Amino acid sequence: MVQMGFDDGMRAKTSPLLVAVDEEDPHRDSAAGDMPSFITPVLVLSTFIAGCGSFCYGYAMGYSSPAQSGIMAEMGLSLAQYSIFGSIMTIGGMIGAIFSGKITDMFGRRRAMMLSAVACIPGWLAITFAKDALWLEIGRMLIGFAVGVSSFVVPVYIAEIAPKQIRGRFTSINLLMTNYGFAVAFFMGNIISWRTLSLIAVFPCVVQLVGLFFIPESPRWLAKVGREKEVQGALQRLRGKKDIADIFQEADDIREISEAFQPGKDANPLKLFQKKNAYPMIVVVGLMLLQQLGGISALAFYTSTVFTKAGFSTTIGSTSLSIMQIPVTLIAVLLMDAFGRRTLLMVSSAGACLSLLLVAVSFHLKELQYLDDLTPLLVFLGISGYVAAFGIGMGGIPWVLMSEILPIDVKASGGSIVTLTNWSVSWLITYTFNFALEWNPASTFFFFAAMSLVAVFFTWKLVPETRGRTLEEIQQLCS
Template sequence: MDEETPLLKRRATLSGSQVRNSGLYLAVFAAVLGNFNFGYSLVYSSPVLPKLKSPDADPRLRMDTEQAAWFGSIYSLGAAAGGLGAMMLNDLIGRKLSIMMSAVPSTVGYMLLAGAVDLWMLHLGRFLTGVAAGMTAASIPVYISEISHKRVRGALGSCPQVTAVFGSLTLYALGLVVPWRWLAVAGAVPAVLMLVLLTFMPSSPRRLLSLGRQQHAEKVLRWLRGSHYDTHSELRDIQESIDNQSTVKWSNLVTPIYYKPIIISVVMRFLQQMTGITPVLVYLEPIFEKSQVSIEPRYDAAIVGAVRLFSVAIAAFLMDKAGRKALLYTSSMLMFVASLTLAISSHTTTCPPGPSPPNHTALDYGSPDNIGVTFQSSQQTAAGLIPLVFTVVFIFGYAMGWGPITWLLMSEVLPLVVRGKASGLCVTVSWLTAFALTHAFTHLVDSYGLYVPYLMFTVVCVLCLLFNAVCVPETGGRSLEEIENYFRTGRTFTITRSASTLQSH
């Protein structure tokens, strides 16, 4: 490329032809049902663990601290295994079939959870639903990015996170009224529905062109863009991108086009998990019990789920308007403030609570002593809302940026020739980190209280701010081919949105 040539050029229109997105939206909807199941299964332990740790639980299923830690964390271990499986399946059978394959471990896992008569069935069922989550996490964002055009890729790229959050909210809401075994039965429904709908959806045009099936790719692209869309320009760009790719050897990984996007994607997935989002979601109700929140924990969890859904909807709306980096900055700052406040609050809160104050109900309410007791009680009630309020802020901040954007950027920046394997690697690193953190979380809280993990999450939020400032490129409004060209040049750039151009420096 000539040194004076702009790195990324914008096209005014998509091939100058009319685009109809109805087919694209239908394909995305079918795919993200897997993410709904992912969000549902991720937080399944939140309402279930208090019941299984209760003295009233079935003796064969009753859990102590160590067993509860495994029940919460083994899901992440399964997700890591699913990510490894997706590394092979994405390129072997394609993105769509990889997503469909996830329905098998998901359904079997829910059947084991629903019919469990021993602890091993609970743990195996939780592990298998994690495997399904890892497979969908590695495949769905890549599938969506490859069938979408750049005008809507940001919004559609956030759909996996939106539907995952909606799945979590559904679990919290059902957990208020539905027994835990029936929660597992309900979880199998979206997996089966996803399998049925995806049967009628197309494969990725990029996948088809890479297999040399040009006519099929053109037919699929016209179905995704509408019958009046001129497919030639987009197909030519995709084919050129594929032609410029060569078989990747280990020696090739030292070139910027490969190692830069892979490092960015892997580190972002690592930092995303180190913020503490998975243990917070997995142990949400037990955390609220430990924090002495003045509202019943199961209702707190439902409130957090609703706020999380609202925040990812905002992020989806702003994704292509505000840009990825701006949302990541906002997300990091909100999580930093929330985790720091929670660390301070948990450090100053006595846990377990001290002895109850004397009963003054028989005293004259006008006496100074009783006024003091009333004032102290009101202070305790207000303090009891701090964990809920700032947990909501933490979740809101995460869902505004580091939740959806890490998935989207992974699918945008990874080169096509390594996208399947590298996305599986990212998911594996992410969920191995989540497993270690989630398993250690319970023991840290039992030994030191909530203060230590919250303080660690605060430090990670600072690292997120720095990494976004130094390493993360702005990819909003760029096609996948343009993003690949940017990494191929090895030159830095800044984006001037008002001028819709990139200024090299």
């Protein structure tokens, strides 16, 4: 666990973010009745189109588990070969993550999402019409690159276009769409062939690619690259009939902070090691590490394998989990701006820890041949509890915080490192999980539970509360 090593000056600057925003805080919109005035058709459409990239990400994550038996049987793959197919997406994701920040900063948020969609379509088609394992792996790699880019740009774009009063809820739609994609892949995978399942994935990619021509670019990116005349136009489209004076003020605030953080000088990676950037980088990198070390990618890719190992029906288990994820994530979206990031992260991590402990204990009892008949049910309850707990906080909030607290002058290089960290650890976990499960399932889940417990203390000590503040205010407080 990362230890606090900042000086008193750093603590003084960051401490206002380590507490929740109360009802008297002027930064928080307390009038629930005014909430609809911040939501405009263009904002909703823009969020949905961006979210289609997250849907593709979730679909890709959920694809390998229901498709495993069909692909292995038809292609004659061994468990080791299928593990390569399952995990190779994360290698593509790492490549996408490395370039995601530069692509997003150089070409803009919309064009980065276009590139992601363009790469995703041939990836799914390669899997659909694959004749051997090579085409499966090429397709999976392309999909990995695509979602590696989208996993960075989608939350950044949504955070940059949403008003501060509803930014948490709207940025959480990134996770909602990811879980929608995951659930659809899981559910459909139980009733259709793996080839048809991959062909269906082309549709949301096409919807996103077409939709991107009809939504505005991020006003903050426009300000960063000096296209100041377009900033106000983008804001007017996003804010609708809001008072023009408010739009002018928001545009001025965006320009001011962009100038203060010296746009265009993100190329020097050494800036990431400056003291003012150390705090946000440690927070988001730490959360990404703990998110993956908690086992989410392993369970996303190989849920069916876990249920089979426990003696529980894979069809019932996978279908139940896919149905459960939707209401859980909807709850998270509603709670994000009500309870804040820190509270949801700690509750989420604690719930995940307890649920994973139940799974670990269940497998341990099975090894001891004690209460064998209860193992399938206990494992199902534990996995269900983990999915629910993960969905309300640890699933989406690390991405929300990445889009909020990284300063604009290092968002590209810093965001690439953060995203690369997530994908790298995801690859490590997904590649080794099948072997670890065969070796000792109880110890595997005890490890995941321990990492979730670490996440509780990490959040308590380090993670800031950003609810109700503009991105400009957050970056000023963190710098």
